[in-house]
Amino acid sequence: xxxxxxxxxxxxxxxxxxxxxxxxxxxxxxxxxxxxxxxxxxxxxxxxxxxxxxxxxxxxxxxxxxxxxxxxxxxxxxxxxxxxxxxxxxxxxxxxxxxxxxxxxxxxxxxxxxxxxxxxxxxxxxxxxxxxxxxxxxxxxxxxxxxxxxxxxxxxxxxxxxxxxxxxxxxxxxxxxxxxxxxx
Amino acid sequence: xxxxxxxxxxxxxxxxxxxxxxxxxxxxxxxxxxxxxxxxxxxxxxxxxxxxxxxxxxxxxxxxxxxxxxxxxxxxxxxxxxxxxxxxxxxxxxxxxxxxxxxxxxxxxxxxxxxxxxxxxxxxxxxxxxxxxxxxxxxxxxxxxxxxxxxxxxxxxxxxxxxxxxxxxxxxxxxxxxxxxxxxxxxxxxxxxxxxxxxxxxxxxxxxxxxxxxxxxxxxxxxxxxxxxxxxxxxxxxxxxxxxxxxxxxxxxxxxxxxxxxxxxxxxxxxxxxxxxxxxxxxxxxxxxxxxxxxxxxxxxxxxxxxxxxxxxxxxxxxxxxxxxxxxxxxxxxxxxxxxxxxxxxxxxxxxxxxxxxxxxxxxxxxxxxxxxxxxxxxxxxxxxxxxxxxxxxxxxxxxxxxxxxxxxxxxxx
Numbered sequence: 001x002x003x004x005x006x007x008x009x010x011x012x013x014x015x016x017x018x019x020x021x022x023x024x025x026x027x028x029x030x031x032x033x034x035x036x037x038x039x040x041x042x043x044x045x046x047x048x049x050x051x052x053x054x055x056x057x058x059x060x061x062x063x064x065x066x067x068x069x070x071x072x073x074x075x076x077x078x079x080x081x082x083x084x085x086x087x088x089x090x091x092x093x094x095x096x097x098x099x100x101x102x103x104x105x106x107x108x109x110x111x112x113x114x115x116x117x118x119x120x121x122x123x124x125x126x127x128x129x130x131x132x133x134x135x136x137x138x139x140x141x142x143x144x145x146x147x148x149x150x151x152x153x154x155x156x157x158x159x160x161x162x163x164x165x166x167x168x169x170x171x172x173x174x175x176x177x178x179x180x181x182x183x184x
Numbered sequence: 185x186x187x188x189x190x191x192x193x194x195x196x197x198x199x200x201x202x203x204x205x206x207x208x209x210x211x212x213x214x215x216x217x218x219x220x221x222x223x224x225x226x227x228x229x230x231x232x233x234x235x236x237x238x239x240x241x242x243x244x245x246x247x248x249x250x251x252x253x254x255x256x257x258x259x260x261x262x263x264x265x266x267x268x269x270x271x272x273x274x275x276x277x278x279x280x281x282x283x284x285x286x287x288x289x290x291x292x293x294x295x296x297x298x299x300x301x302x303x304x305x306x307x308x309x310x311x312x313x314x315x316x317x318x319x320x321x322x323x324x325x326x327x328x329x330x331x332x333x334x335x336x337x338x339x340x341x342x343x344x345x346x347x348x349x350x351x352x353x354x355x356x357x358x359x360x361x362x363x364x365x366x367x368x369x370x371x372x373x374x375x376x377x378x379x380x381x382x383x384x385x386x387x388x389x390x391x392x393x394x395x396x397x398x399x400x401x402x403x404x405x406x407x408x409x410x411x412x413x414x415x416x417x418x419x420x421x422x423x424x425x426x427x428x429x430x431x432x433x434x435x436x437x438x439x440x441x442x443x444x445x446x447x448x449x450x451x452x453x454x455x456x457x458x459x460x461x462x463x464x465x466x467x468x469x470x471x472x473x474x475x476x477x478x479x480x481x482x483x484x485x486x487x488x489x490x491x492x493x494x495x496x497x498x499x500x501x502x503x504x505x506x507x508x509x510x511x512x513x514x515x516x517x518x519x520x521x522x523x524x525x526x527x528x529x530x531x532x533x534x535x536x537x538x539x540x541x542x543x544x545x546x547x548x549x550x551x552x553x554x555x556x557x558x559x560x561x562x563x564x565x566x567x568x569x570x571x572x573x574x575x576x577x578x579x580x581x582x583x584x585x586x587x588x589x590x591x592x593x594x595x596x597x598x
Contacts, residue, residue, distance in 0.1 A: 077489030078521070085554075087584045095487040099298075104259040112583045129259065 029066045029148040029181065036175035038168050060156035060165045062172060067149045075099035080149050086113055089144055090122035093151075097126065105129040116152070117176050119143040127158060137162045139169065145178065152176065242306075242343055249305040249342075263294040263314055263477065271473040272330070275323060276310070278407045279331050284338050292330065294477070298484035298493075300421060301434035304333040306342035316436055317474060318481040318497050319421060323466035324404070324413035329436075331400035331407075332445075339399065341392045390444070397448040409464050411449075418446045428492060475504045479511055491518045509542035516551055528555055546576045550585065557588055562595035 033050075037043065041052045041062070049065035051057075069080035076095045090111050097106055106128045114123035121143025129135050135158040142151040154169035156162040272292035280290060290308040295301075300319065302312040310333045320326050336342070388396075401411045425439045435441050471478075482497035495518055498511050505511065516534035519527040532555060535548035553568030569589050572579065579585065 076487060081523070083558075087581070095489070099484070099488050101297075101299075104261065111580065113587050 029068045031145055031148045031150075032066055032179045032181050033064060033150065034175075034177045034179055035064060035172050038171055041168065054165060054168070058157070060154070060161045062152070062154050062169055064152045064172075064176070065150070067151065069144060069147050069149050075101075080144060082144065082146060084144060086120055086122040086143060087111075089142060089149065090124055093122075093124060093140065093142060103128045114141055116141050116143050116150070116173065117178070119145060119150075121150075135159070139166065141173065150178070241346065242340070245343055245346055246307040249307045249309070253305060253307075253309055257293075261295050261297070263296040263480070265294065265477065268473055268477065269293060271469075272312070272326070275327055276330055276334065279327060279334055279403050281338065281403065281406075288338070290334060290337060296480070296484070298481055298488055298490070299434050300436045302329050302333050302436060304336045304342075306337065306340065308337050310334070310337070313434070313436075314477055314481040314484065318478050318500070319424070319493075320417060320470070321467060322413065323464055323470045324409045324411075325417040326470065327404045327407065327409040327464075328400065328411070328414035328417055331403040331409075332396045333400075334403065335396040335399045336388065336392070339392075339395060341388045341396070344392065345388055393441075393444065394448050397445055398452060401449060401452065407464075413465075414449060415446065418442050418449070422446065424493065428490060471500065471504050475501060478504075479508070479514070482514055486514060486517055486521070489521075491522055494518055507541055509538040509545050509548075512538035512541065513545065513548045513551070516548060520551060520555065528559075531555060544575055546572050546579060549575065550581070553585075553588065557592065560595070562592040566592040566596070 035050070037052055041054050044051045044053060044057070049063050051061060051063050053059070053061040069082065072079065073092070073096045076092065076099055078092050078095060080089055080092060094108060094111065097103055097108075100106075106126060108124065108126045110123070110125040112123050114121050121141060124140040124142075125137070126140070127135055127137045136155055137158040138153055138155040140151065140153040142149065144150075152169075152173060154162075154166060156165055269292065272294070276290050276292055284290075288308050290310065292310045292312060294317065295311050295313050297313040298315040298318075299313055300316045302310065302316055304310045310330065312329065312333075316329065317326070320329075401414065404414070405411050421436070421442050422439065425442065478497045478501040482494040482501070485491075485494035485497060494514070498515055498518075501508065501511050512534045516531045516538065519531035519534065532552060535552050538545055538548040539552075549568050550572045553565045553572065556562075556565035556568065566589060569585050569592065572585050573582065573589075
């Protein structure tokens, strides 16, 4: 009986994991991107965004995403729109973060306009604490280009790794290039 | 190394089909698990008449609960309103049966969270979300939820579940982990701990929840509350979940859980709740005690984009404080953020009302500036943005406002 229970649990967990994506099918983003990944960082495969880390995602990671603006967020029902100002897009991201049940002790340290490779966008700096008490800091850049919301974020354990690796993130930011999707 | 983002699009349909398959499979397995859970027949512990904490396992459960609560409360999740807490504790005192041992101290605290939920730790600590409190209309409805939670505690449901599964801890942990994965609540579950996560997210077994429904109704009726209000609350929650397509992660916000509450109440063998009796209701008192919470929770609902729920919360608040500038500002935000043409007019009307009530309130000045700016009325927008910086020279959003002002100047010149 125990054997069957584990099989059931495995299938149950697999089913659940398959259901965790939010937003359903949305129109493909018209734009994609390229970046240069510095030495020592490795890519972790994910078909929704680009995810790289140096040592471990628990210590630091960089995530870059080209997201169709009509795709739903996990928490807020608000959606991005083409004509939104960077501050309005930033507000949606902050609403999403504040509504996230997994981020506790969230503190928004900074929310300012930013230019990302010539595109008017925003920059948010925030911290949060995990259940072990570790404080993480995230630097989040975002902008809307037509029907695509680009975001580039760097998250690291605040004590040592944020200061040490934020330079690599800035280097990545400098190599960021938008590419038009052929399929779109 | 140059990396180009992968296009997930072609896989989307296949992925969805696979998701649907696993979803169906998960549902079947959930039903199987729930059925397995509900085959439980007889409590294997004596109930409230027992002296508390005479058993090692109950002592351990309480200690664990206290540790979990400490970690949970130290993370800024509690809604700090001592007067409201006093009121909630008074309602619990009215409900508390005399047979409950005195050393079981039952307390209520409020969690700042717009989702619908309430849950209980084995040691008598009840937590209720601002979202659930904001949906209630009177003290009877509050009593319905608190009585349900009180029963979990007095009937030692956590201990009963623990004893049932203590020989299979890996099984229980694995079920919980699997369930939590679907909700995106892994971190929250760690904060709540094992007891809290079960109570808040998955609920106890179906039979124990049914017992809490049945005995809860008896408890509230004995205390003089109108049990029909329990129906009214759950019906309202079902219609809100359906109409607004809410997909909530917690027990009281899940459509099947609330539907089960209604079904259980309808199937009560002796419909004591239908008998005519004087009732407490205390609608005015309830509104007076909750006042600020209605508004604060509306702010959380706005963040979640649940504009209709937020609007109802603000309307409740305005019944108590009809001249509150923040309430009108938030109404303006609801209209502006929905972004339809007719809404702009309503947004401006509410922002102006907020300013007339408190001329130094910066937020509506900026919001009006944004509306004019979007409509290309740069001179008007400039006036409002300038007043923002005059009222709050070091505002956190100063850089954005300065950017708008530069664009307004260019717009005027152009």
